[in-house]
Amino acid sequence: MEIFFTQLxxxxxxxxxxxxxxxGYTMVYGVLKLINFAHxxxxxxxxxxxxxxxxxxxxxxxxxxxxxxxxxxxxxxCLVGIVGILLDRVAYKPLRTSPRLSxxxxxxxxxxxxxxxxxxxxxxxTKVYPHDILTTRVLDIFGLPVPVMRLVILLTSIVLMIAxxxxxxxxxxxxxxxxxxxxxxxxxxxGINVDRVIMLVFFIGPALGGAAGLMVGLYxxxxxxxxxxxxxxxAFTAAILGGIGNIPGxxxxxxxxxxxxxxxxxxxxxxxxDAIAFVVLILILIVRPTGLLGERVAEKI
Amino acid sequence: xxxxxxxxxxxxxAAFVLFWMTAPLYLNKYxxxxxxxxxxxxxxxxxxxxxxxxxxxxxxxxxxxxxxxxYTTAIINIQFGVPVLLIMPLAGMMAGLxxxxxxxxxxxxxxxxxxxxxxxxxxxxxxxxxxxxxGITGGANGIFGISSPSIFGxxxxxxxxxxxxxxxxxxxxxxxxxxxxxxxxxRFGRALRxxxxxxxxxxxxxxxxxxxKLAAFVIGAFWAGMTGTLxxxxxxxxxxxxxxxxxxxxxxxxxxxGGSGSIPGVILGAILIIxxxxxxxxxxxxxxxxxxxxLVIMMIFRPQGIIPPKPPKxxxxxxDKSEVVL
Numbered sequence: 001m002e003i004f005f006t007q008l009x010x011x012x013x014x015x016x017x018x019x020x021x022x023x024g025y026t027m028v029y030g031v032l033k034l035i036n037f038a039h040x041x042x043x044x045x046x047x048x049x050x051x052x053x054x055x056x057x058x059x060x061x062x063x064x065x066x067x068x069x070x071x072x073x074x075x076x077x078c079l080v081g082i083v084g085i086l087l088d089r090v091a092y093k094p095l096r097t098s099p100r101l102s103x104x105x106x107x108x109x110x111x112x113x114x115x116x117x118x119x120x121x122x123x124x125x126t127k128v129y130p131h132d133i134l135t136t137r138v139l140d141i142f143g144l145p146v147p148v149m150r151l152v153i154l155l156t157s158i159v160l161m162i163a164x165x166x167x168x169x170x171x172x173x174x175x176x177x178x179x180x181x182x183x184x185x186x187x188x189x190x191g192i193n194v195d196r197v198i199m200l201v202f203f204i205g206p207a208l209g210g211a212a213g214l215m216v217g218l219y220x221x222x223x224x225x226x227x228x229x230x231x232x233x234x235a236f237t238a239a240i241l242g243g244i245g246n247i248p249g250x251x252x253x254x255x256x257x258x259x260x261x262x263x264x265x266x267x268x269x270x271x272x273x274d275a276i277a278f279v280v281l282i283l284i285l286i287v288r289p290t291g292l293l294g295e296r297v298a299e300k301i
Numbered sequence: 302x303x304x305x306x307x308x309x310x311x312x313x314x315a316a317f318v319l320f321w322m323t324a325p326l327y328l329n330k331y332x333x334x335x336x337x338x339x340x341x342x343x344x345x346x347x348x349x350x351x352x353x354x355x356x357x358x359x360x361x362x363x364x365x366x367x368x369x370x371x372y373t374t375a376i377i378n379i380q381f382g383v384p385v386l387l388i389m390p391l392a393g394m395m396a397g398l399x400x401x402x403x404x405x406x407x408x409x410x411x412x413x414x415x416x417x418x419x420x421x422x423x424x425x426x427x428x429x430x431x432x433x434x435x436g437i438t439g440g441a442n443g444i445f446g447i448s449s450p451s452i453f454g455x456x457x458x459x460x461x462x463x464x465x466x467x468x469x470x471x472x473x474x475x476x477x478x479x480x481x482x483x484x485x486x487x488r489f490g491r492a493l494r495x496x497x498x499x500x501x502x503x504x505x506x507x508x509x510x511x512x513x514k515l516a517a518f519v520i521g522a523f524w525a526g527m528t529g530t531l532x533x534x535x536x537x538x539x540x541x542x543x544x545x546x547x548x549x550x551x552x553x554x555x556x557x558x559g560g561s562g563s564i565p566g567v568i569l570g571a572i573l574i575i576x577x578x579x580x581x582x583x584x585x586x587x588x589x590x591x592x593x594x595x596l597v598i599m600m601i602f603r604p605q606g607i608i609p610p611k612p613p614k615x616x617x618x619x620x621d622k623s624e625v626v627l
Contacts, residue, residue, distance in 0.1 A: 035413045094601045101359060101412045102604045105557055109596025112550070116590035229546075233424075236417060275428045278421035285418055286406045 005144045007266040008259060013150040013219070015258020016157030020212035021235030022242070022250035023164060024205030030181040030245040031201050033100065037107035038087055040232015041114035042206040046080045046213025047223045048118055051129055060133050069134065073214055080210025081203040088202040111229065118225040126224045129217045153215050160208060161251045168247060177201060181245065230274065234261075237281040243291025252293060314565065321471065325464045334463040335579045340470040341532060343571035344477050346555035347564065348524035351481070353553070354562035354610075355490060356517040357497030359412045362419030363552045365426040366396040366522035368544035370529025372430065375444040375539055376437050385534040386450045389527050396526025397519045404518040408511055423549050430541040443540025450534045459535030466535055473531060477524065478564060484520075485564070491613070493517055494562070551575075554592055558599055560606030569608055 021043050028036045053072055054060065060068035091110040095103040139146045168174035179187040180197040188194050216231070217223050234257065242253025257277060265273040284291065324336055345367060352360045370392035377388050407418050433440035449458045450469065459466040484490050496503035496510045504510045533539050551574060559570020578588045599606070 035417070091597045098600070098604060102600045104359070104413045104416065105604075106597045106600040108550075108553075109593045109600065112589050112593030112596065114593075116587075116593060120586065120590060233417070233420065240417075269432075271432045272428060275425045278425050281421050282407070282418055285410060285414055289410075289414070 002144060003266055004263075007262045009146050009150050009154075011259035011262035012255060013153045013258070014262060015238075015255035016154045017212045017215055017254075018231075018235045018238045018258050019251045019254025020157050020160060020208045020215075021231060022239040022254045023161065023247065024209045025236050025239040026242075026244055026247060026250040027177075027201050027205045029239070030247075031177065031184075031198055032092070032096075032103075034092065034103050035107065035236070036092075036205070037104065037232070038091070038110040038114055039205065039209055040228035040230075040235070041111050041118070042080055042084055042087070042228075043209040043213040043216075043231055043235075044118055044223075044225060044228030045083055045114060046076050046206075046210030047217045047227070048122055048127070048213075048225075049079055049210070050076045050214040050217050051127060051223065054130065054133070065133055069218070073211055076210045076214050077207035080213070081207035084202040084206025084209075085199055087206075088198065111232075115225055115228055122225065124225065126222050129221045129223065131221065134218055149219055153219055156215065157212070158251075160211060161247075164204065164208070165247055165251075173197075173200065233281075234277045237277050237284075240281060240289075240291055241284050243293040246291065246293050249291055249293035253291065256292075325467055330463050332579075333467050335576055337459070337463055337466055337470055337535065339571050339576045340467075340474045341528060341535075342552070342555060342575045343568045344470075344474055344528045344531075345525055345552050346559065346567040346571050347477055347481050348521045348528065349552050350521075350556050350561065350564070350567050351484070351493075351524075352517050352521040353556050354567070355485065355493040355497060356514055357412075358408075358514060358517070359416040360419045360518070360521075361416050361546075361549045361553050362421075362423035362426075363521070363525055364544045364546070364548035365419075365423040366400060366525040367529045367532070367548070368423075368426055368430065368541075369396045369399050369522075370526025371533040371539050371544070372438055372444070372529075373526070374530040374533045375447045378447050378533075379444060380437075382448075384451060385448060385530055386452070389530040392530040393523040393527040396529065397523035400518045400522030401515065404515055404522075408514050408518070420546060420549070423544070423546055427541050427544060427546070430544070439540075441541060443538060443542075445538050447533050447537045447539070449537065450531075460537065470531065470535075473528075478568075482564060489513070489516070494613075497562075554596060556606075558592075558595060558606060560608040560610065563606065563608050563610035566606050566608035566610070570606075573607075 021039065024039045024042070025036060028034060028039070050072060053075055059071055062068070063071060087110055091106045092103055095106055134149060134152070137148045139148055139151070168177060176187070176192045177197050177200065179190065179192055180194050184194050187197075212231075216227075235254065238253040238257040239250050240253070241257055242249025242251070257280065260280060261273060261276050264276040268276070321336075325333060328336070345363065349360065349363045352358050352363075373392040373395045374385055374388045377383050377391065378385050403422060407415060410418060430438045431441045438444070449456050451457065452469075457465045457469055492503070492508050492513050495506070496508055496513060500510055532543075555570035555574050556567055557570075558573065559568070560566020574592060578585060584591075
């Protein structure tokens with residue numbers, strides 16, 4: 001029971017991170033029908049920027065841990081968002097009218113560029129986040145141990161997701177994003193600046209990815225320049241699991257994948273942990289390509 | 302009949318063949334080994350080209366087939382002492398069989414989804430190898446002591462005498478080029494290209510698209526598996542690290558940058574991606590960074606690759622009488 005509970009909370013925390021990254025995939029896919037392969041590397045950029053800002057500015061010493069980390073998160077999200085916009089401008093915008101697979105190859109190229117740029121700037125070795133920033137306390141809930149950080153990560157990701165969902169559903173700009181996702185040309189005819197919408201999507205998605213990156217850094221402590229693509233692939237799996245292009249789907253898929261993975265690691269085999277996500281991905285694409293919450297669409301996958 | 306461009310092209314090809322044939326006379330061991338790698342990756346690129354270039358299927362798990370070929374070779378060679386060159390067809394068959402099993406359910410997926418699934422596939426294979434599946438893959442350490450190939454009692458050691466191995470690989474590359482050229486111009490090749498450019502029209506013309514796609518996968522995997530034999534026998538030691546996702550990316554880049562669907566293009570791709578960085582040793586760590594940028598730039602300005610395939614020609618006077626309906 002204790003193992004189950006520990007793995008469950010662990011899975012939910014990791015799942016929250018997957019969900020945040022998955023949102024970036026799903027939003028870009030929703031509007032552009034493009035799998036942004038470089039998204040996982042934007043996440044890595046978030047992790048590394050977080051480390052740089054943390055060590056160089058020492059905000060957490062000046063403002064205290066909570067306010068410091070929040071400010072840090074805002075900075076990281078803005079910076080990664082800007083990188084996302086640049087990525088779109090340079091690598092995807094010239095390919096809007098080309099065959100879809102050209103853009104996919106370009107995304108792949110961008111992913112290689114990002115991960116190697118990080119390696120060239122920070123070096124190929126594993127970097128370590130400072131340990132003592134946030135609490136390492138472990139709560140005791142009905143006799144079961146729950147590290148506070150896990151709760152913080154889960155809550156933060158849920159708050160960010162709800163904020164995003166509210167933004168998309170309730171505001172005018174959010175409506176514009178939804179309209180562009182359904183039909184770009186019709187949206188344009190309705191006076192929506194689709195280019196602006198795409199820019200916004202490429203800001204929000206990577207910003208959330210950057211936030212996830214910072215959380216991974218703070219939670220796990222160790223970061224490496226290649227970590228982006230494995231997180232990216234798993235988050236993509238989460239997006240597919242929930243139904244790509246569907247924002248609540250990304251949240252459900254992320255949390256579900258996190259739980260499946262950590263329970264699988266505990267009860268099936270730890271050594272096969274990374275393979276579990278891929279098996280889930282392949283199965284879902286074969287059995288139900290539209291995902292759990294995805295609607296049946298005419299488009300063939 | 303022959304215009305200037307074709308003449309120039311032929312001249313370049315002839316010069317290249319001449320260089321390749323005479324290279325062992327003036328290049329040292331190190332550079333011959335580089336050319337060995339170029340040849341190995343050229344064959345891998347060509348085998349991927351059948352799936353990706355002719356078939357138009359975005360397959361990024363080719364390293365999985367390569368790995369299965371190499372491991373089959375290593376295991377049978379070590380366990381039963383069978384000479385490696387005899388194992389080669391079997392290695393190809395194992396890889397082809399694997400392709401048949403795994404490609405069957407995913408073949409219908411659309412381009413970008415297929416890409417992701419095949420990435421997952423190569424990772425699953427790598428994890429399986431690391432976890433020492435069936436207890437015969439040697440886990441993360443891999444397998445040591447694979448014997449070198451021998452022809453008529455003459456052993457060709459790839460490490461000590463790269464020159465000798467060079468001839469073996471050149472022969473294999475030559476056979477590959479000839480066979481794949483014939484394949485490209487066969488009924489099969491035509492059907493693949495047709496379904497690549499318009500799947501619905503191809504299906505409407507009576508082409509069994511799923512069957513042809515699957516056949517392309519199996520042929521590509523078969524050839525990659527055989528190449529795996531030559532790789533394993535060349536360095537006599539294999540480990541899961543040699544068959545990572547990046548290996549697949551490199552093969553993918555070779556085909557896409559060189560020119561997918563074009564045999565000379567793929568060979569050029571192998572030279573640029575495997576050979577060229579060796580000339581700029583100091584820039585080795587920038588290698589992937591530069592290739593990533595090249596990939597983006599190519600997609601924007603020249604998505605068909607450096608040497609795209611020539612548009613097929615069907616001169617009326619050379620066709621069979623029965624094929625001409627006027």
